[in-house]
Amino acid sequence: MKLSQLDTPVLLVDEAPFLRNMQRMQDIAVSAGIAYRPHAKAHKSAEIAKMQLDAGACGVCCAKLGEAEVLVSHEIKDILITTPVIGISKLTRMMQIANKARISVVVDNLDNVAEMAAVAQTCGVKPDIVIEVDIGQGRCGVAPGEATLDLVREVVATEWLNFKGLQGYQGSIQMLVPFTERDAAARKAVSMLTETADMIRRSGIRVDYLTGGGSGTSVTDATVKGLTELQPGGYLFMDSRYREVEWDDGNTIPFEQSLTLLASVISLPEPNRCILDMGLKAISSDGGPPLPQNLPEARFKFAGEEHSELSFENRNCPLKLGDKVSFIPTHCDTTVNLYDRFIAFSGDEVVDVWNIAARGRVQ
């Protein structure tokens, strides 16, 4: 089937750059001698998770328990849930999948430790616990140093929980430019994690597992000594914001744009503008408006939930009814979450369909 035969709006993945991105992150991890656990929240797809595992990933991350449930039901066997799982209902759900796969989960609160241990005992499983440390983002996480050590001690002392190690993710520096600043910030973030790990070791507790890092800081995260595992997500698809981030010695980021949206012209109300079938329900706006490709003079405007407009200053709209326009999203994660499947293509041929089985699994 040809791309031109697809109904729109449709979420497309250009297979060759997508596979190159997958291999590049793998190479970064292998060169640095550390493991690589890509974040499935970016794609929410069992097919893509399996591709990442086949390429050498040690497992995947999920942001939500619901995503993990979907991936376990598709035979994914090693998952780190990177957001706290709170309350008896969700903890019970978690133990059910922990019976079928190796489930690790982050924890940053003593009450959660106590409740989780009780549910684990009731269910007869012993999940792997990763203490989330706030290494600068100011979101979830325990403060580095003593506070983390105190919580680790509690977990270690709890029979039905298995202390696995530490997580630290500094999301707010992933797009920092210039690279020298991002590199320095990433080194500082990792050092907060490694110094805390050293403190825990000095207290006699083994810490073999330090997970974290993101796509924007991955080159630093991999090479600075400390992390045992990378957990990048955005590198697979990129987006227009990430693409602008310089990398390393001033080159652009080595990951390629692989995710696009295809929309169609559905109305030509005036000579210098056209209306497309892609609105706020078909592409996320939280990162800003998407970028139309191959139409440098076009001005994009959202025109409600179902429509958008391309207008052209001082010239007629070059598009006719039914013409298709490709867009680069500004935020891939939230755009992917609007769709049930990716259409993978090569050239102008559809080559595969990957289901976004965990779409909408926010619980």
Next chain:
Amino acid sequence: MKLSQLDTPVLLVDEAPFLRNMQRMQDIAVSAGIAYRPHAKAHKSAEIAKMQLDAGACGVCCAKLGEAEVLVSHEIKDILITTPVIGISKLTRMMQIANKARISVVVDNLDNVAEMAAVAQTCGVKPDIVIEVDIGQGRCGVAPGEATLDLVREVVATEWLNFKGLQGYQGSIQMLVPFTERDAAARKAVSMLTETADMIRRSGIRVDYLTGGGSGTSVTDATVKGLTELQPGGYLFMDSRYREVEWDDGNTIPFEQSLTLLASVISLPEPNRCILDMGLKAISSDGGPPLPQNLPEARFKFAGEEHSELSFENRNCPLKLGDKVSFIPTHCDTTVNLYDRFIAFSGDEVVDVWNIAARGRVQ
């Protein structure tokens, strides 16, 4: 089941105000002696569409063909598709459902008329055609007056299409304040449609059907003579923006907030702030940040796709781990589209579950 037992984030509908909203719009239409065709793009749910039909609606609107396909598969029998359907693939899909239900579709382009007629003849069905007139929004639609008459003549002359009437929707005035300005703008918009209808009638063509209007202008749309059918959507749920719109004689809008989101505290990193399990994937941000209920001192901040933060100035966070917080969305349509079901409640009891079967049907 109690609301407190639900996993979060979860999309809730308060049944009593929801049903009152449904009845109020029905009353507005009945009092004015016109029909009422609510817009299903707001809820994307066959269960809710059936409730609206049972309450007296003459049919429903859909924004997209894919929504209409889902509703037809759930036995909804009269649907107006309010966005142009372009290209042979989609037109063929449209004729397939036009074999099972009364399908009307808006048209604003001569090329679309020609292609639609050819596909209609091939499929042996004769769909109802509604000419979309641009009555001030500047999105899709033919200019009022001569341009509309020209297109109507083409449709009337086309054997396999059945000219049904005109659509005019002025979306950009729906939240205009003060009411006097909104009222004047709505009257002007409706008059553009009725004057064009009169011109068509003078040319000897019957126009029995004029559909349009929205929730914000519904009081005017219903009472000013002209429209034969209202097509409001937002009135069922409201949102924090609509709620601020004054109505009629300076009273607030008579529709009540019925849609909320429930999120949970999943982390307490510092005394004056907490982290919730609701991020950009669980509530839309295109209308601005959602409003936390019953927490007047809380400051809300999105903290990524999976998290948000409530912070409290000069006081400690009053919430503990696992506590639930209710939010009013700023844009219901795009929030509903993130979920697979509504949980209807009364008091603190869950009373029903309504599937959002057309979620994500953007094609």
